[in-house]
Amino acid sequence: MILYQRLCGHARFQPHSAAIESECGVLTYHQLKVLTDQCSQWFIAQGLKQGDRIAILALNHPDWFISLFAAARCGLILVPLNWRLSVAELQFVVDDCQPDLILHDAEFTDTARQLSISGIKTQLCGNSNFPPKVAAAAANISDVSDDTDLLIVYTSGTTGQPKGAVLQQRAIMYSAEMSQHMVDLTPDDRVLNVLPLFHVGGLNIQPLPALLYGATLVSHRRFDPDRAVGSLEQDKVTLVNTVPTVLQAMLACNEWKESDFSSLKAISIGSTDVPVPLIQAVHQKGVPLIQVYGATEMAPVAIYQRIEQADIEGTIGRAGVLNEVRLMNAQGNESSIGESGEIQVKGNNLLDRYWNNPQATADSFSDGWFCSGDVAHQDKDGYYWFDDRLKHVIISGGENIYPAELERLIRACDGVNEVAVVGKANEKWGEVPVAVVACEGHVTEQQIKESCRGIARYKQPQEVIFVEALPRNALGKVVVASVKQLLK
Numbered sequence: 001m002i003l004y005q006r007l008c009g010h011a012r013f014q015p016h017s018a019a020i021e022s023e024c025g026v027l028t029y030h031q032l033k034v035l036t037d038q039c040s041q042w043f044i045a046q047g048l049k050q051g052d053r054i055a056i057l058a059l060n061h062p063d064w065f066i067s068l069f070a071a072a073r074c075g076l077i078l079v080p081l082n083w084r085l086s087v088a089e090l091q092f093v094v095d096d097c098q099p100d101l102i103l104h105d106a107e108f109t110d111t112a113r114q115l116s117i118s119g120i121k122t123q124l125c126g127n128s129n130f131p132p133k134v135a136a137a138a139a140n141i142s143d144v145s146d147d148t149d150l151l152i153v154y155t156s157g158t159t160g161q162p163k164g165a166v167l168q169q170r171a172i173m174y175s176a177e178m179s180q181h182m183v184d185l186t187p188d189d190r191v192l193n194v195l196p197l198f199h200v201g202g203l204n205i206q207p208l209p210a211l212l213y214g215a216t217l218v219s220h221r222r223f224d225p226d227r228a229v230g231s232l233e234q235d236k237v238t239l240v241n242t243v244p245t246v247l248q249a250m251l252a253c254n255e256w257k258e259s260d261f262s263s264l265k266a267i268s269i270g271s272t273d274v275p276v277p278l279i280q281a282v283h284q285k286g287v288p289l290i291q292v293y294g295a296t297e298m299a300p301v302a303i304y305q306r307i308e309q310a311d312i313e314g315t316i317g318r319a320g321v322l323n324e325v326r327l328m329n330a331q332g333n334e335s336s337i338g339e340s341g342e343i344q345v346k347g348n349n350l351l352d353r354y355w356n357n358p359q360a361t362a363d364s365f366s367d368g369w370f371c372s373g374d375v376a377h378q379d380k381d382g383y384y385w386f387d388d389r390l391k392h393v394i395i396s397g398g399e400n401i402y403p404a405e406l407e408r409l410i411r412a413c414d415g416v417n418e419v420a421v422v423g424k425a426n427e428k429w430g431e432v433p434v435a436v437v438a439c440e441g442h443v444t445e446q447q448i449k450e451s452c453r454g455i456a457r458y459k460q461p462q463e464v465i466f467v468e469a470l471p472r473n474a475l476g477k478v479v480v481a482s483v484k485q486l487l488k
Contacts, residue, residue, distance in 0.1 A: 050075030164355035187214035245476035323347025
């Protein structure tokens with residue numbers, strides 16, 4: 001209910017302000033509330049009750065937010081579906097969460113029908129006929145509160161089967177408040193979104209906070225680098241959240257160097273390790289680039305830079321204003337300054353549980369702290385610096401090797417486009433590091449190895465494999481399991 005109440009407040013105080021600008025036109029806050037109420041009435045008319053799941057399989061569209069606010073009002077749970085997955089992968093998610101309804105746009109009609117097992121209804125959205133008009137019905141909202149489940153967001157599954165993180169309204173609101181603190185979000189802001197809304201980072205880092213704080217969301221149906229760069233200038237965008245692959249594509253556009261980005265307060269970036277040269281390239285344009293760290297289970301904001309800290313290039317920032325962060329070393333003690341340790345988070349922004357997976361829930365918490373599986377170290381000023389994922393750590397002869405350290409060195413080698421370092425089984429050492437590299441032009445194995453000569457010998461890659469491109473998921477994260485398949 002709390003999210004819906006925020007929408008009602010903006011509709012009351014700024015009814016004619018633009019809430020969402022998209023290919024569909026401009027939707028004011030008054031219109032967004034009217035459509036949300038209409039959608040709520042339709043959900044109730046379908047016989048949906050508190051706790052029922054609604055899956056959504058669609059490109060970015062205002063109907064995402066209409067459905068989300070309506071679900072918040074009625075106590076329903078929205079399940080974003082990753083449209084880049086195969087039908088078999090989507091079927092796993094549908095079988096796991098058992099939705100009562102699948103919302104889909106025209107592009108995914110066939111997929112939705114294939115997923116629609118007995119008892120699941122489908123409904124076309126993303127057009128002028130959604131939400132369908134029904135006779136007025138009062139939504140039963142008496143039991144809806146800030147601890148009511150609102151989202152089940154499935155993890156990317158880069159190392160195994162995806163898990164459904166259950167996020168309650170409280171968690172989403174707390175994460176949004178930290179997003180607001182990160183960039184001083186106000187109703188005067190114009191927030192561009194080009195990331196897919198099926199990912200919690202695409203939905204919750206800026207687009208949903210923009211609407212919760214009365215700003216204007218400029219929404220693109222899908223990412224197109226030339227259009228995104230043009231929109232920054234033409235739409236007087238003040239904020240945009242990106243991931244490295246998206247931002248690199250934007251920087252490669254001819255218009256990037258010539259465009260006027262004077263309206264931009266900042267570009268934020270996250271999802272995976274961010275190369276410092278990419279940060280510097282944005283700063284050369286006079287635009288602050290700040291990092292945000294989190295995970296699906298954190299709704300997803302936990303650590304971030306504020307705009308005035310953008311000149312500290314490479315840090316992921318300080319602990320968010322509404323959660324606690326600690327680093328725990330392999331001995332189970334808090335890490336000292338400069339010592340690497342697992343990032344653990346405590347706060348109201350955390351998931352309540354994994355859907356249908358109590359064992360995974362128990363395994364992910366330690367005394368109330370969520371164990372991220374990510375490794376970082378902290379400097380004397382309280383800034384965190386990302387090292388790698390625990391699951392990526394290569395143990396060679398009893399020594400820990402963090403692939404991200406090698407990857408940063410190799411990326412600096414002329415001609416290297418992207419790189420992933422993974423462990424390969426070795427009889428003598430247990431594992432040895434292997435670099436999988438995609439290049440532009442002619443780059444030799446010797447050049448790659450030379451780029452790592454400044455670190456300990458045991459860390460240096462023992463082998464280099466050249467590929468056309470690294471396997472990545474929808475948000476640009478390298479799929480480690482697929483990279484390791486290349487070693488066979």
